[in-house]
Amino acid sequence: MPTSPHRALYTVDQVRALEHGALDALAVSNHELMLRAAHAALDTLRRHWPQAARIAIHCGPGNNGGDGFLLGVLARQAGLQVDVVALTESSRGEAAQARAAWRAAGGSVRRWTGAEPLPAVDVHVDAMYGIGFSRAPGAAESALIDAINASATPVLALDLPSGLLADSGDCPGAVIRADVTVTFIAHKRGMHTGRAVDQVGVLELATLGVPESVYAPLRPDALLLAAETLPPRARHANKGDNGHVLVIGGDHGMAGAARLAGEAALRAGAGLVSVATRAEHVSALNAARPELMAHAVGGPQALEPMLERASVLALGPGLGKAAWGHALWLTALDAGKPTVLDADGLNLLAREPRVFSTPTVLTPHPGEAARLLGVAVDDIERDRFSAARELARRHGAVVVLKGAGSLIADPDGRLDVCPWGNPGMASGGMGDLLTGVVAAMLAQGCQPWDAACLAVGLHARAGDLAARQGERGLLASDLLDPLRALGNSLPDGAFLYA
Numbered sequence: 148m149p150t151s152p153h154r155a156l157y158t159v160d161q162v163r164a165l166e167h168g169a170l171d172a173l174a175v176s177n178h179e180l181m182l183r184a185a186h187a188a189l190d191t192l193r194r195h196w197p198q199a200a201r202i203a204i205h206c207g208p209g210n211n212g213g214d215g216f217l218l219g220v221l222a223r224q225a226g227l228q229v230d231v232v233a234l235t236e237s238s239r240g241e242a243a244q245a246r247a248a249w250r251a252a253g254g255s256v257r258r259w260t261g262a263e264p265l266p267a268v269d270v271h272v273d274a275m276y277g278i279g280f281s282r283a284p285g286a287a288e289s290a291l292i293d294a295i296n297a298s299a300t301p302v303l304a305l306d307l308p309s310g311l312l313a314d315s316g317d318c319p320g321a322v323i324r325a326d327v328t329v330t331f332i333a334h335k336r337g338m339h340t341g342r343a344v345d346q347v348g349v350l351e352l353a354t355l356g357v358p359e360s361v362y363a364p365l366r367p368d369a370l371l372l373a374a375e376t377l378p379p380r381a382r383h384a385n386k387g388d389n390g391h392v393l394v395i396g397g398d399h400g401m402a403g404a405a406r407l408a409g410e411a412a413l414r415a416g417a418g419l420v421s422v423a424t425r426a427e428h429v430s431a432l433n434a435a436r437p438e439l440m441a442h443a444v445g446g447p448q449a450l451e452p453m454l455e456r457a458s459v460l461a462l463g464p465g466l467g468k469a470a471w472g473h474a475l476w477l478t479a480l481d482a483g484k485p486t487v488l489d490a491d492g493l494n495l496l497a498r499e500p501r502v503f504s505t506p507t508v509l510t511p512h513p514g515e516a517a518r519l520l521g522v523a524v525d526d527i528e529r530d531r532f533s534a535a536r537e538l539a540r541r542h543g544a545v546v547v548l549k550g551a552g553s554l555i556a557d558p559d560g561r562l563d564v565c566p567w568g569n570p571g572m573a574s575g576g577m578g579d580l581l582t583g584v585v586a587a588m589l590a591q592g593c594q595p596w597d598a599a600c601l602a603v604g605l606h607a608r609a610g611d612l613a614a615r616q617g618e619r620g621l622l623a624s625d626l627l628d629p630l631r632a633l634g635n636s637l638p639d640g641a642f643l644y645a
């Protein structure tokens with residue numbers, strides 16, 4: 148079945164190929180396609196701001212600016228008062244024709260010089276740069292972007308917020324912070340992850356009437372995760388059918404991480420969950436959550452029999468990087484069981500890199516990813532797609548690169564982007580929870596790719612449900628009940644807080 152354009156994410160080269168395909172398939176001119184974009188933009192504007200009477204359209208030199216000029220023509224015809232501000236004296240190619248159409252319709256153009264006040268309007272429309280944006284904006288553009296962002300007026304971005312690189316989501320300088328973005332023909336992958344998520348606002352896709360047959364031959368670079376859950380359990384299931392997760396971690400003073408991973412594994416449906424941890428944590432863990440089987444492990448010898456009984460390992464929550472953790476890490480990896488590596492499990496991997504031959508999922512946040520690749524955190528965030536794919540390739544493992552718009556990458560190049568989650572989830576213990584959920588999916592028989600996709604989706608959607616009571620102050624353990632509800636395909640909200 149062809150992928151819906153609403154889930155498909157493309158690179159800029161792919162979007163350009165789709166545009167060419169669209170011109171052929173629709174048998175229209177570039178100008179006509181641009182006019183369709185302008186109609187879609189006006190439609191979005193009117194739906195979101197039905198009361199708007201006066202708008203300012205800020206046009207760049209290329210076709211994104213062209214979209215803006217034609218929107219000006221249509222908006223005026225619709226009775227709006229339109230101010231057009233242009234970054235340049237003239238426009239290129241198709242955009243020059245659009246600019247001429249705006250002039251012919253009686254519109255005037257004000258050149259932006261960098262200092263004058265913005266017109267007082269109901270909505271600012273950002274038509275400065277689209278997929279042709281390739282370098283940090285200069286001083287004049289930056290001043291305009293800053294002035295628009297600083298105004299209290301809502302912003303509609305055409306195709307993408309100006310200042311954002313469509314392929315990576317990187318923002319090399321000033322960048323528009325849009326309230327709404329209407330993107331044309333296809334989703335550009337960079338708008339869905341990392342810092343970009345904050346700039347885009349509400350994102351709408353306008354396919355401009357491009358038929359399915361144009362998209363079908365092109366395999367998208369990435370996909371948005373679909374909301375999926377596990378199939379219902381057989382009535383005759385027993386706990387052995389749902390796997391046995393062994394959480395290995397909880398060095399001195401770090402029992403919480405292991406407990407959260409273990410509880411999450413239970414709530415996500417693992418049949419049995421054991422925790423191998425420091426002796427001092429055992430009674431507290433058993434008292435807090437009797438379903439967790441906590442065992443004191445002084446070193447590798449005590450771990451061996453636990454490894455034998457386990458079907459999946461969650462290696463790293465609170466493990467530490469000292470001798471105890473390191474010895475357990477080496478022994479656990481030698482067991483050859485499906486494994487999720489997180490936290491210090493990943494930091495140890497950065498010290499002693501290896502390629503995995505057993506099913507493995509790595510769940511780094513950008514800091515851990517930077518250590519694994521030997522680069523700075525900024526380098527990871529500048530191109531999260533490349534970082535996730537490189538880690539997956541290097542380690543022969545499925546990689547979840549966490550952060551807004553988490554990415555899931557397979558060594559074969561496949562990549563999914565998570566559209567859920569919220570900033571309330573940027574708090575302690577959320578990663579431990581994800582580790583437990585991935586482990587539970589592996590324990591219930593999923594392959595690493597499916598386990599990672601299911602777990603990331605469930606974890607983020609549980610976070611969104613739990614955040615209905617507020618993002619600030621959200622605790623990792625608040626996600627446990629919604630996680631259970633979602634894992635059983637109960638309707639959103641069909642859970643009680645503990």
Ligand SMILES: NC(=O)C1=CN([C@@H]2O[C@H](COP(=O)(O)OP(=O)(O)OC[C@H]3O[C@@H](n4cnc5c(N)ncnc54)[C@H](O)[C@@H]3O)[C@@H](O)[C@H]2O)[C@@H](O)CC1
Binds near residue numbers: 166275284
């Ligand atoms: N090609 C098509 O079929 C369609 C294109 N459309 C629009 O066209 C856009 C792409 O148009 P373009 O390829 O002209 O690219 P843009 O309009 O994004 O413009 C980039 C132009 O500005 C220059 N530029 C890039 N970064 C700059 C910077 N930092 N400072 C100064 N100048 C910079 C580039 O050299 C280029 O000429 C899309 O994003 C979309 O909005 C839509 O009209 C839909 C149809």
Ligand SMILES: [K+]
Binds near residue numbers: 273
């Ligand atoms: K734009």
